[in-house]
Amino acid sequence: xxxxxxxxxxxxxxxxxxxxxxxxxxxxxxxxxxxxxxxxxxxxxxxxxxxxxxxxxxxxxxxxxxxxxxxxxxxxxxxxxxxxxxxxxxxxxxxxxxxxxxxxxxxxxxxxxxxxxxxxxxxxxxxxxxxxxxxxxxxxxxxxxxxxxxxxxxxxxxxxxxxxxxxxxxxxxxxxxxxxxxxxxxxxxxxxxxxxxxxxxxxxxxxxxxxxxxxxxxxxxxxxxxxxxxxxxxxxxxxxxxxxxxxxxxxxxxxxxxxxxxxxxxxxxxxxxxxxxxxxxxxxxxxxxxxxxxxxxxxxxxxxxxxxxxxxxxxxxxxxxx
Numbered sequence: 126x127x128x129x130x131x132x133x134x135x136x137x138x139x140x141x142x143x144x145x146x147x148x149x150x151x152x153x154x155x156x157x158x159x160x161x162x163x164x165x166x167x168x169x170x171x172x173x174x175x176x177x178x179x180x181x182x183x184x185x186x187x188x189x190x191x192x193x194x195x196x197x198x199x200x201x202x203x204x205x206x207x208x209x210x211x212x213x214x215x216x217x218x219x220x221x222x223x224x225x226x227x228x229x230x231x232x233x234x235x236x237x238x239x240x241x242x243x244x245x246x247x248x249x250x251x252x253x254x255x256x257x258x259x260x261x262x263x264x265x266x267x268x269x270x271x272x273x274x275x276x277x278x279x280x281x282x283x284x285x286x287x288x289x290x291x292x293x294x295x296x297x298x299x300x301x302x303x304x305x306x307x308x309x310x311x312x313x314x315x316x317x318x319x320x321x322x323x324x325x326x327x328x329x330x331x332x333x334x335x336x337x338x339x340x341x342x343x344x345x346x347x348x349x350x351x352x353x354x355x356x357x358x359x360x361x362x363x364x365x366x367x368x369x370x371x372x373x374x375x376x377x378x379x380x381x382x383x384x385x386x387x388x389x390x391x392x393x394x395x396x397x398x399x400x401x402x403x404x405x406x407x408x409x410x411x412x413x414x415x416x417x418x419x420x421x422x423x424x425x426x427x428x429x430x431x432x433x434x435x436x437x438x439x440x441x442x443x444x445x446x447x
């Protein structure tokens with residue numbers, strides 16, 4: 126059973142955290158001031174996003190996550206901490222900064238359809254002081270917390286600097302802890318020697334500066350990337366086409382399962398979370414790709430950034446594998 130496989134695993138999540146805010150309403154007319162729709166707001170709500178959503182997914186899967194990140198010493202930062210506490214997530218690894226703001230992504234919805242997104246954020250690298258404090262918390266967690274997998278979720282907001290990336294990977298190698306990564310373009314090739322590297326197809330092309338449109342070109346690009354960063358598993362998500370995994374010179378292609386796609390926001394966080402726990406339990410490459418693919422598709426049937434529903438996930442895994 127999937128539930129039993131992941132229960133009690135301790136995972137350390139490092140990366141950019143944020144608030145995903147939503148204003149949901151209906152559009153019945155256009156503005157007389159500009160050619161834009163007027164949204165009559167019906168509700169407004171906030172959810173944990175970025176690396177914090179990875180932690181929510183890990184928790185929903187039965188694991189015990191700890192998040193290490195930096196937020197602003199501002200109203201949004203206080204709301205972020207409150208959201209963490211409301212979800213039963215540990216906040217001891219969150220550093221509060223006086224020189225940067227908490228990232229907030231505010232989405233405007235017409236029913237279930239997104240009309241606009243407003244990002245309020247800072248994206249510069251951590252200061253030396255922030256880096257030192259965060260690095261100390263990470264080192265303490267790995268050495269004292271019996272961590273079984275470290276997850277790096279990069280949204281290019283400045284937390285995962287090249288220096289921090291190198292320090293974390295070296296620390297994990299010293300303590301025999303696997304490292305699973307969801308990269309972005311800025312530090313794409315900095316993740317040398319990680320256990321599992323999970324870009325999407327667009328990130329793969331941009332990171333290597335290639336087109337790689339055909340399946341053959343994609344596989345060649347994957348081989349090149351694996352050689353460049355020396356990762357154990359390379360898993361490329363292909364949106365509605367599924368997942369391609371490369372491990373020990375063999376490719377494993379898992380096509381997407383039919384879904385009623387509503388919103389793809391946060392699907393990468395879910396895929397990463399399942400992949401991380403699979404790595405922690407020494408699952409096969411094909412199992413990692415299959416389970417991650419199933420989970421990512423399920424959350425796309427929900428509106429907004431939401432963690433995986435464990436009951437639905439387990440039922441779907443049993444249905445597909447039966």
